[in-house]
Amino acid sequence: MITIYSAAKVITMNPSNPVASHVAVRNGEILGAGSLAELQGWGDYQLDETFADKVIVPGFVEAHAHVMAGGMMLHPYMGYFERVRGDGTIAPGIKSYAALIDALRAEDLKMTDPEAPLVAVGFDPIYFADQPRLSRHHLDQVSSTRPIFVHHASGHLSTVNSAMLASNGVTKALNVEGLGRDANGELDGELREPPAMSLCRTGFSIIQRSNNTEAAMLEFGALARNAGITTCTDLGGVSLLVPKSLELWRKVTEQESYPLRVVQYNLGAIPGAVSDSDAVAEELRSLRNTETEKLRFPGVKFILDGSIQGFSALLNAPGYYRGEDHGQLLAVPDQLLSMLKPFHDRGFNIHMHCNGNRTQDLAIETIDSLLRQSPWFNHRHTITHAQLTTQAQLRKMARLGLCANFFTNHLWYWGDQHYEITVGPERANQLEPCASAIREGVSFSIHSDAGVTPLGSLHTMWCAVNRVTPSGRVLGDHEKIAVEDALKAVTVDAAFQLHLDHEIGSIEAGKKADFAILEEDPLAVDPMQLRDIKVWGTVLAGQKFQASTHP
C-alpha cells in the first residue's frame, strides 16, 4: 500500500531535489518526494493530509546522546531549567532553595514506605552561586527521618540529608576526601566524586542502576519522539559489558510501538582502562550480525578525557582561565593506537570523546598513525564534543577524513561560565567552531549529550545558529552558521558520521520514511524562534508517532 503525505512544505535535505509538496511511502520506505502529480505514477495510493499544514523534514538524527536521558527522568527532577518528561508532563525548573524544599516535600508525601530513600536528580549549584552551598540542613527541612539523596547535574556531586548520612553510618570521623564539612568540621551533607558518594550507598546505588532498565529505554524513546528525533545514538552503551542491557534493548526496540531507531556505540574500554581490544572487537562483530531495523551497532566509543566545566579536560596552552587544572586523559596514549586498530581493521566507525584540545591532538595524531598502518578512506571516525577545536586541528581533520560532533548546547548551558571562568573570552567565542568546520571542509554534526542537556535537535540547532547565552551574550559571531547548515548537521551529516546516510538523514527515493513533523518552517522563522517551533511528532518507517507534548 502506498501512502502519499501532503505537506505545507517538504524540506528534503537532498540538494538535487531540495523542496517538495508531497512524499510517497511504501512499506516504510520513500518512493519519492515531489508534487502529487509526480508521485501518482507509482500506483494506487492513499492521500494522508494529516500534515497538510505542517512542514516535513528528515527525522532528526542525534549522534551523541545516552539512555541516561531516559533514566534520569524517572527520578524527581530538581534542575534549574524546566524539563519535559516523555509523557508530556513538565518538571518545572527549580529556581530557589525554597522551591527545592517544597518539591522534595511533595515527593516525600507521595512515597508510601517511610524508610525508602528519596533520590532526586539534576540539581546544579552553579545557578545558586550567590547563596551558601546546598547542605544537609536544607534537606533536613524536608524530612528528618527519610534518607534523601540529591544528585547534581554534573554527575560528580550529591547532597544528602542527615538521615541519609546516619542510615549509612557516615560520621565525621571518616576522613574520605570529598566528604563536605563546614567550618567546624561537621559534615555538611555534600559528597564529591564517587568514593564519597558511594558512602551513602542506599542512595547512590539507585542512581547507578536506573539506566539499565526497560523504563529508562521507553522514556528515552518518548523523549526523542517529542523532539522529532527518529534515530538516536546511545553513545557509550554497555551491551557488551552488561548482557542484561542488551536483552532489554532487544525487547524494547522489537516493539512496534517503540518510536526510535537506536544506534548503540558500545564503550571499547572502561574509561581509563585497557581492554583486550581484539576480543572486544570480535564480540562487537558478532553483535553487529544481530542488528535489526531499530537496533544498530555501527561503531565503538572511547572516552579520552573529562569535561571543561569540571576542569578535567586536557587543554593545550594557555590552559584554564580560572580554576585549578585537573586535566586528565582517560586513555593511555601509548596504547591508544593498539586499542583502536582492531576496531578500525574490522570496519568499525570510532567516536572519540575529546573535550580538551590537547586530548584532541592525541586523537588526531593517533588516527594519523593508524591510517598510515591501515589505510581506510571511508572511516568517518569522529571527534565528539570537540569543543575547543582549533583551526589547525580542523585542517588536519579535514585531510585525515575525521568528522566532528560539536556540543553546541554548551553555548547556552555553560557559555557564560566558559567566558567568565573556564577558558576566557577568546576561546569561549570560538567554542564549537561550526563555521570554521564548514570553511575547512570538516563534516560535522551537533549534539545534546542527553541527559547532560535535554534531547532537542531544534534547540541544538538554535544554539549553533544564534550562539546566545542566558546572560544575552553572543559567543563568537564568526562561528554562527545558517539554519540550513544547522539542519544538515542534525540530519544527513549526523547520519554520515554513523555510516547511515544511505538509509536515513534525507528524504529521497529508497531511504527510510523517517520524518520530523514541524508546525513551522525552520528556514522561514526568525532564527531566534527556532527552538520554539512546535513538534507534532515523527513518522518512523512510515508509521506516525504523535508527540505527547503536542496539544
Added chain:
Amino acid sequence: MIPFTVIGGYLGAGKTTLLNQLLRSAQGRRIALLINDFGEINIDALLIDSQVGNRINLANGCICCTLSDGFHGAIESLLTEEPRPDHIIVEASGVADVQNLAQYGHSPDLQLDGVIVLADSETVRHKIRDKYVGQTIRRQLAAADVIIANKADLLPEADSFALNQWLQQEFPQAVVHSATQGDVALPLLLAIHANDKALDSAAGHAHFGRWSYSRPRRVCPDSLGRFMAALDDSVLRLKGVAEQSSGCLLVQVVGRRREIRAQPKVLAAGLNLVAIGLEHQLNADVLDRLAHQILEFTD
C-alpha cells in the same frame, strides 16, 4: 574492616608482574584483586581454578574481579561475601587518579592500607615531562605511600641510586624502594596480617625484622601520636590497637603516612603494636627506648 590497597603506575612500570607475584605469594591471605579487564593483567594460568563471568577464582583462595559493574558495585558485592576477603587490592589503570581511588579506603568497612605506585626506572624521568601524561604520572607519584622504582636492573647501579634520590626529593611523602621484575617483598606492600608466617620467606633477598610491644594498659592518645611521629624510615609498617576508656584506637604506619582512627568497639585489651622493617635497619632496642620515653598511660 578490610585493608584496602591501591596499586598504580604508568604503562610499562611492571604492575602486571607485581600483581601476579602478589597473588602467587599471598601467604594464606584471601586477596580480592579488582582490575579493569582480565586482558590487562594476564593472570598466570597455573594459578587459576575457575572463571565465572567477571570473576576468576584462584586455587589459593584469592579472587580476581573485573570492574564491569563499576567500582562501587564491585566493592559492594565483595562486602557481602562470606567469608569476606582478607585484603582488597585495586589495580589502578595506567592513567588513573590513584588519590581518588584511595578514598574508597576510608569508607566504613575498609581501611586504606597503602597506595603503592610503580615507576619504570628507565623512563620515569622522561615520561614525567610528557605532554599527555606528565601531569598524571606526577599526580600518581605524589599520592603514593610507597614508590617502587622497578626494572632497576636495567640501569647502572649509580644511576639507579641517583633515580631513587631524585624520586625521594620530588615525592618526600613516600618511601622509595628499588626493585627488579616487580620482586618486592610482601611486607613492603601489604599490611601486617595475622596469617603471616616467617616474614623473610617472602623474598629471597630481603630479610625483615619485627618489633612488637604490648602493655596491658590504656595509652594516652597524644603520646601515641608523638611516638608515631618520632618513628623514622627504618619502620616500614606499623600496626596496632590501643584500648581507650570507650572503644579503641587503630593505628597504622605505611611508609611515611601515620593514621590513628577511633573505633567504637574494643578489639583488644591494652596496647599492642607490631612494626616491621628491613632486618639491618630496624633496631628493636631503639624502638623499645623510644616507646619507653614517649608513651604515657592513663591507668
